[in-house]
Amino acid sequence: MSILISDEILDSVRRELKGALSSVQIITAYCKEPSFLHLDGYINDGVKEKRLLVRFRMDDILKGSTDFSIIECGIRAGWQVYICFDLHAKTYIIDNKRGLIGSANATNSGLSIGKNRNMEIATLVDIEPKDVEKINKLFDDAILIDSALLRKLKSQINAVGKNGQQEIYSWDASITTMFNPHIDTLFSYELPEDFNLRNGEYFSFLDETYNGDIVKFKELFRWSNAYLWLLAILKENKGCLYFGTLAEKLHNILISDPKPYRRDVKQMLANLLSLIDKLGMEEIVIDRPNYSQRISLRK
Template identity: 25%
Template structure:
């Protein structure tokens, strides 16, 4: 279904009100008046998130209201910053979405007297690769904190910002977040081969959702490899460079067994909700299967008794 500028806002608002679990808005530009009308309600059941482009230039030219950031943080709306963002999408319960050209602004959604010429398409058939692409963007974005906001307010007093101050704000937004220990970042696919053949041949697989998770989690969509062996070599490098997995590998001198990895995750895991022990066992087993398939020069998997052991060579 196609929506034009005249009825964009009303239909988005209707879909937001009918959402049961979560609403996520991808919009480079956001205006506080529009956001308040769309997400300005208290709900213990509905998770609300926005992904925005918070370049200093967008702040200076008024495309982003700093009030949006304060409002969201004070009202339990997560704000993710990604300064490469250009897409516009309004996603409801990860099941349906408006996708098109319209920012979350008065001109974009046609709530003022001079609306832009915009277009949104509504669909309730979201392919898995679209959902994983959106999750990938969020994963690569920075979750804005109250401390970040306070520091930005300290620097920006008016729109006449010296270049040195612009650089200070950009540094705040570009700095790395503290490393989060997330079990959900472990491989979801047990067999590396299935990922290679999915990418190479587009083969439909019963584990498609897990394969897509791993493709986007480890940035494999552009991993050029002509053979399975080449793919495994490149994937091995990508896996061992992943910050979370480096934490696991750096935690032992010679070897670490399955139970030790599990206890490490159970102690430091920050997933919300926390995964069950069964889920953690599956994810760790997937990780070990990957490493075992690599024929790595640095690590090997041995099983002297009933448990597998990851050992440095």
Template identity: 25%
Template structure:
């Protein structure tokens, strides 16, 4: 019986099969990446002209060992390109632009259940349309491709974090700028689904709150840490996109709530896109987040029927 939803074992087995079949290119998006999973998949990726591995690699991911710093060296050794996007949340395995595996599994031992204590994950396999592939390629626009100089800069800062052990690990301003490429498009999964007030006393059964906790890489221990939440929000793709839209707005443009809703609707890649009412909800929540956590960067002016936004 053919299944559209794959279990851990089936998902991992499909990755192996598609990797062995691939002849031209393989691209993997995975928030977390561990060396043992890199070594595992390298056994099945032989003589492929182009392999690209893209990870999130936030300072928290590396400092707390959710991802391995040494993965770049393994990819380089294999002749693969390695890139990072500090806001990456998606997981996708793309083989020869013909087969795409999507799911919750990261390229890690636990994510792919390479050992007995694997996570409970699910996924699916699709044959992408041209439009699907275009959306996936658009994600690469947000990737910063690694070279030895950038790696040494990241490694130096991780070494410092390991010694200082700050409450909220973060990159220096200079490195943060290097790792913050332009954000042109967004997936619904990259948008905040709840308002910031929800975090005052979070209901973990609320799927929107659970989504935002995952999106901002928070945990039960720090879910009410406002300074950390602020740091996470200011670096998330949705906020960076909004700030960029204000930078790009032509002089005389009414950058109000209607403008924001229209821009957000056009930026969302999901097919079908959300209804206009849904986009207004996302825009309204974004305004609330900006009011609480980005009021030193963006000014919100309230009018009788709308809100206006401007950079400070």
């Protein structure tokens, strides 16, 4: 295994795509049409399985990080196109045997195509059967684009600007609720620490400094693994759990070395619920009918 930097990444991706026999899978937070077509051009016609997974947040489209046209472009080129709103990975997988994993998005700057280049780093690794299962799970949890969803996405992106200006944009609930990831594990660093929610405060679990824009901060938090896990675990338990039971479920899913003490897990959960309360997350209701907090999905 060797470390690849900038131009070496593009050379390696091209070489691997040329040698692909049966399948190619590209997983990228950002994706630009010219870069995607450049990569697709290296794949021979005998490769029948081609899958693209892109983050595709509305803000990514409006800021130009990802091209909306990548969906139709990919479908026309014979790809299955998936979207996933919490994606950060950049991975290129060939024949489920080799994978290039690193920081390079499928964009000109990410892959050093043209003049504007980022300094990226990656490595080429062998893909094992257990890795294939993880890769398939990413696609299983994502949303496969069909014609009906494409029309809905187009309608919402075309409506932007007609209802006034705002700091951050997102797809409406008819789209976002289609994304139902299965969070099987959490790390302690994916949960909020004790906080004050004041200007300049850094939230390491989001890698974000709070600047007073609560709308933007809520949107970032909405797609955090901790919040997605909470929504999913409540759905699995008829929409309601009490604090003690929820803390036990959090303890069971946490991966850390060493595993946190139960009292620490309770504090982690308390921090999470406190942030939900301060942000006024619409999906969750927190009350205390007796002595223990009750956490419910809003009906």
